[in-house]
Structures are given as structure tokens and as C-alpha cells.
Amino acid sequence: MKLLTLNFLTCARKTCKSTAAAFPLHPKEAELEQVEMDMNPLFITNMLPRLEWEAMKTLTTELGLPNLPAEPPSAEELADESGEPTQTLKDLHTLLMETSIASGKLVCGNCEHEYAVKEGIANFLLPSHMV
């Protein structure tokens, strides 16, 4: 699963969903893979406003990836004067779109439940006593 996906996911337990600690989920024993993908600069630019920047910073730190800037870049920092994508945009593309979790676990910071990731697919089904 692409790292961008973690921007959208939270613990599936009803009692966790509304708590701040349930987002982002924390990767554990994660095997990462890089999958090359065509860059869509418009997508990165228009996705930026809905990125949870603090959560993305936490994820990169926890995964041992290069640190993100302290503050989200402005739209001007994503394209140069001639409209070409900047290194900042390329780095975001690499991080969000090309970096995937192939296997491992995603841990809820609130209830500590671990969701397994296998073959890039996370299993969010809960055992009956936790639903």
C-alpha cells in the first residue's frame, strides 16, 4: 500500500475513530518497496492541502525515511518559474506515490491493535469481540 493511503486510514474500532491517538497508524516491522510511477504534478499539488502534514512527518521518521520539512511546502514551492516540477514535488511523489508498505503491521496508537499488511493489502477486519 502506498504511503499516501496512510493519510486516509485510521483504527477500524468505533471507540478509537474519534480519538487523536488513532491517527496516523504506526508502521511496525514494515518491509518497504519502491514502485516507479509516472509523476502527476497536478495530483501532488491538489493533494497537498489534504495531507495531514504532522502525521506524514511522524510516518517518515518512524519508517527511517528522509525527514519532511517542518512545514508543508506552499504551492509556489512545487513548480519553478517555467512551471516545471521542483525537487520538492518530486520528493513528495517519491514518498507518497512510489513508496509502499509491502508487508508488516499498522498499530493503533490508542488501543494498540495491530493490523497486518500482506502483499501490500492491509487487513482491517476485527475479531468479533473488538467490533
Added chain:
Amino acid sequence: MLPTPSTSHVNYNRVYEPAEDSYLLLDTLSASSETTFLHARFPPITSSPLVLEVGTGSGVVLAFLAANAQRIFGRSDVATIGTDVNDFACKATRDTVNLAITESDDDHASLFCGTINGDLASALKPQIIDVLVFNPPYVPTESLPNGTNHHDFADRDDFASDEAFERDSHLLALSYAGGIDGIETTNRLLEQLPEALSERGVAYILLCAQNRPEAVKERIRSWPAGWSAVTVGSSGKQAGWERLSILRIWRP
């Protein structure tokens, strides 16, 4: 006519095979009335929309949306994601969507985030889904298949052949058995909808006649905060009744 995504790689012994309901969703979502609505709802100057299909099965509907984002949503900077309780369906969907995107015209496809093995939209953060599509299990049955032991039915190699057959039957039952009036699972999703959708969010949900779509629409219109529900697609007229219909649910 936009091409129907290929699902020839999918094993229909344990994943729902695209049928009239799937094709009705494709036709409805690509009809000019809906694309006009969606283009106006998500103008290109706004942030990228997030599109979720719940219960993707083979992935034919999500692949169609993902590969034709430019035509359907008026923009290709769209994020697409799918969920299904069936592990095999998650894998099938991943392959169906990736294939459809590869085969689509350049710059027309969305960005596919992948599939999640989960119940409805439970794994997604509240209030972030902009477009939710659901082709639910809608056939009336005495009861719902057991929905709390999915881990017993995952993609495992250690099943004996009779166990595997039982597993596959269970997985297919999950794709069609809707409980009383065929609407028990749909009702669970409807209950979650106001929390799941973004402010600009819109849901497309397929119903069959036994689900009593008129009553469902009335119920949605009585929700607080001014919800609308209209029928935007239908097929299979029988004695004056539409066998299948698709509701669009949103806050105007």
C-alpha cells in the same frame, strides 16, 4: 461508450462476477447527467477528490472510475481506493484496477491507492470520502452470513479441499446475501454515511426493488442537515417496477 475493464483474471468461484448491477453502475456513473453533476461538484480548482468503492468484488466498477477519471470527474487528479471483506476480492480488484489504468489513455486515469481488506468504510478517517460507491449484497435472505469470522476465510493455503469449498461458498454468500428485505448491510452503511462523507461528499448506492427504494429515499431525506436522495439510474422494468435502481445521496 467507455470500455468495460477486463476481469478475465478473476476466479468467480469466490469473487462476485460482474453482472447487470455492476454494468448499471458503469452506465449510470458515465451518463452525461452524472458526469455533469460530478464535474460541477468537484471543480478542478478544488483539492483532489477521494473516491472509495465499498465491496469492490472483481474491481470492475472501481477500475472503470479509476481509468476514466478525466471523463467522469472532469479531472485526473483523483485518488481511488477500494475495500472488501473478501481478501481474494481485494487482490482481484488491485489487479483489475492496475490493468485498466495501464490500458487507459494517458492523463485520463486517477491515482490508485490500493485496496483494504475491511468492513464497509470502517478503516477510513471520518469525513474524508468525496465519492462513495456501493453495490451491496441486496438479495433478501433469512439471515446474514456470519460477518465476524472473516479471518477464518482469508487467503490461506492450509485449507483441505472441502474446507476450501465451504470457504468459497461463504465468500460468495457475503457478496449477495442482504438479510431481511436484502437491506441489512446497506442500512449499516447508510448509518455510517453522514460520518464517512466529506462536506462535498456524494454516495451512489444500488438497490433492488425488494429493498424498497422509495422508503429508503424518504428516510435519507429526513436525516438532519438537509440530505437529498434521488434515483439516477435504473434497469429491468418488471410489471412497472424497476428491478434495480441507483440512488445518489448528497447534501446539496
